[in-house]
Amino acid sequence: MRRVTWRNLVARKVRLFLSAFAIVLGIAFLSGSLVFTDTIGESFDQIAYGTVTDVAVRPETGNGDAIAMSVNREARSIPASVIDEISALPGVERAQGAVNGGGLFVVKKNNRLLGGTGAPTIALNAGRGEPIPNAAGDQMLKWEQGTAPVKDGEIALDARSAEVAGYALGDTVKIALPSDPPILKAKLVGIFGFTSGGLAGATLVLFDDDSAQKYFLDGKDAYSVIQVEAKVGATQREVADQVAKVIPEGTESVTGDSVAEESKDLFDQLLGFLNTFLLVFAGIALVVGTFLIVNTFSILVAQRSRELALLRALGASRRQVSSSVLTEAFVIGMIGSTLGLALGFGLAMLLKVLFSQFGLDLSGTSLVFQTRTIVLAYAVGVLVTMLAAWIPARRAAKVPPVAAMRDEIAMPESSLRWRLLIALLFGFAGAGAMAAGSWLDVPRPIVWVGAGIFGVLMAVALGSPIIATPVLAVFGAIYRVIYRSVGKLAAQNARRNPRRTAATASALMIGLALVTTMSILGASINTSIDKGVEREFSADFIVQNVSGQPFSPEISQKITAVPGVDAVSPAQSIVFKADGTQVFASATDAEQFAEVFELSFASGEAPTADNTIALSESMAESIDRTTGDVVELTFSSGSYDATVTGVYADSNVVGQALVPLSTVTTAGIKRGDTSLAINAVDGTGTRTVRANLERAVGDNPTIVVQDKESYAEAQRSQVNTLLYLIYALLGLAIVIAVLGIINTLALSVIERTREIGLLRAVGLTRPQLRRMVRLESVAIAILGAVLGIGAGLLFGVALQRSFQNDGISDLAIPTGSLAVFVLVSALVGVLAAVLPARRAAKLDVLRAITGE
């Protein structure tokens, strides 16, 4: 039996390669994602461990999460006077203050921002005296050129940033600061490298201590962190405990190891999103690949039924027959996984290059191949292939021995009735879950809708042979009219084996259903943005930082004085937990805010006093608080009670809660405006005001002035960028589906060799034959498109419903895009048919007839 299996593998290598290719792509994506995220992880670990000192003293932290820490900037600091006390401790070799500043940008030589929305720019101080080494005992910075800055007006940059920004030693560097002055011009006096690997694309700007304090700590003689070097022989723990006794209230002394652990956890949390995101697409690719493999094996088993019957007649047991098929699957799974791993490695390299374009530079870290990645790739690859081959293998075992004697063999196939029943079960369960998630008040509606989508996809895939029949009948009618007998033959071929056609189309269906869903969501989000802006954007202009970072309150002062400006309402976005639920809120001055925006309050009014808050309707509902109640707000600096002054209709502009500006200061967050809403004096031409505003902002490339249209446009373009990324990733599923069509057609052509020979013998020309294959292919592709777009419409609507209260208020169906999808599918059909059609046309008529 083993020899038979092996012979089969060798004899059908092309077909098997095609089906292995589905596995290759799926596994490549899986392993590529893992390798890439592991690499990022490794690079971040290097940074985390390379940047901690033996012991650090910092303001006390609550359980700040990743998002809150990236939005809220720390304003608390530690007075410099502590340093002497710490230095005097017995276990301490040396102590030094460090400033960590954010919200600044290096302006490149070409006047564009370095980094932009990508990796962050971090401000550091040069330190007074020799810098403290990291916990491993190394200096963190390596000087490549020049020296550390010693006075105001001097800075040093990391080597990569200096190069990318186009600055050389001695140049004047422009830096956009989040404080005063908004634009600093400083001389580049030093260029340094980073001792422990790369910086993952982050930009480091080094200031002298006084300047760093001036720009990032409001000029206090204080530091963000006190770094401590332990004496030789003293452990981190011992020293940290000694230090803890002398530091002021509100600060904590932590070991380097635990700081590194914390930042590692934080990175992992962020990486987790990316990883899940990528793995979802790997999963989709594998599911689609499964269809392809099931189909390939079914066809191969059908074609070999006579041979299998012969084996059975010669005494092979059912088990031997089915295990010979499964062994084939195993070998294909192994080969596919191996190639997939190799391709995944390439993919990870590609991702590395791609992400470096967006500022995540990993050139300091080589790709990380963990054993886990390899084991997982093989396990998933082999398992998926064997699972997919399971049903065809069982069917193979059911071929009766007598079939060897018969001429035409009908494969024993499970009845469609069972399939229909299971499909209906899936369908009803899925539709029910989706309806519940969309319209009922269930917890975590998105999970319900997600499960529903899966159920309905399975139902459509299972039921597709039944759904396909009427669709293909329509094709038959159209083809017959346009292409006469060739069209008829093509339509008949597509209908000849509805399961095969439907399974092939299902692979495309899944990809297109998801693409359609995304396009509906995208269009709905865009429409919702437009409507929301139309409804809520009552200001004439909005001034924002390009990357949503807070900017110097100085700018708001400047703008108030601009001629033609009537009112300015500054707002700062902050994130905190309200009774344990994460809230994206705006901090504003209620009076200024009211001059520009009209927020419609369901009850109460805007918060003005300290320790007050207004909630959006959906937030009020989800934490079950209303006007007059008290909520507990948690920041990394601690928790504060706040009284609810009002509840307002959901608003995209404001977010989930509105707090007075005083909250920012109370919470120990650094003040900075995230946006300024501006009203022009009535009667002043908006164009003049805009020009005035732009002049006032000056040559500060971090700040943009937007009116209603450009604001909406900017928001839309963010959505669209994400949408295109998702389309690109779903493209993988479509590629696999196309391979599936090619495979099915190629196998069908082989199966119908005699028939094709006959058709050629009685006068079918080669172009007619090619057209026949092409038309069949287009029928399959459009069947997939129709099913997919139908399912996608359903999903899109359900998702929009379930996100109705989370910003996607309006449903939009992008009919134009949907039409394009159908056209593209037809094109996909044409392309998929190229090779099989050529193969069919090349068949030697004589050989085909004589059955060689």
Place this chain on the structure above:
Amino acid sequence: MEKTVAAHAHELTKTYGKGDAQVRALDGVSIEIYEGEFTAVMGPSGSGKSTLMHCMAALDTPDSGRVTIGSTTLAKLDDKALTVMRREKLGFIFQAFNLVPTLTAEENILLPLSIAGKKPDPKWYANVIEAVGLADRLKHRPNEMSGGQAQRVACARALVSRPKIVFADEPTGNLDSTSGAEVLSFLRRSVDEFGQTIVMVTHDPVAASYTDRVVYLADGRVVSELRHPTAEKVLERMSVVQRRIGV
């Protein structure tokens, strides 16, 4: 009586394989097929009968020699022209797998015409259907028909486009004698009633007795010929031929 030549093979040779494994399937065959005649080609297995048929029917090309159908020399035609020639001037009946399984009997019969985008001559079509005796089976698909019925459908298909010649390679080879007789008498009638030209390869002396002329092939050459055959005469001549070539 002067007969018109419908097809002419001149000095055909065809060699398969190389070196020791070389087989001379055709070794200078010349044969003329006359219009309105039913010709049988006989000979031992491997004597080149099928190869000759394929070369004459524009399905294969000889190494040397020339085939003319009517006044057209095949060697001068490209693939497209050959296809059109097959579609319009020639009919085929193979031993098996003659029908497209997805099409009904009627659709199979009309296939060559519909591929060419033509309509059948209704009178001729009616004649053929009537002669083939399948009027009540027209809506059936091949898997719902007996072997004999399927071969008769194949015959009807070969005739419906009024080809110059019909080539049949062992059309009754897979059939029992009753079904075989049905097919043969249909072919005979089409020669008698419609003046069709037919060339048929067969091993069966009874089948050969339906024809007007039997040509014997051995080792890729025409070795003998018999007019107005009966089963006995065919058998007798076969044994003579076999003795002569020492089989």
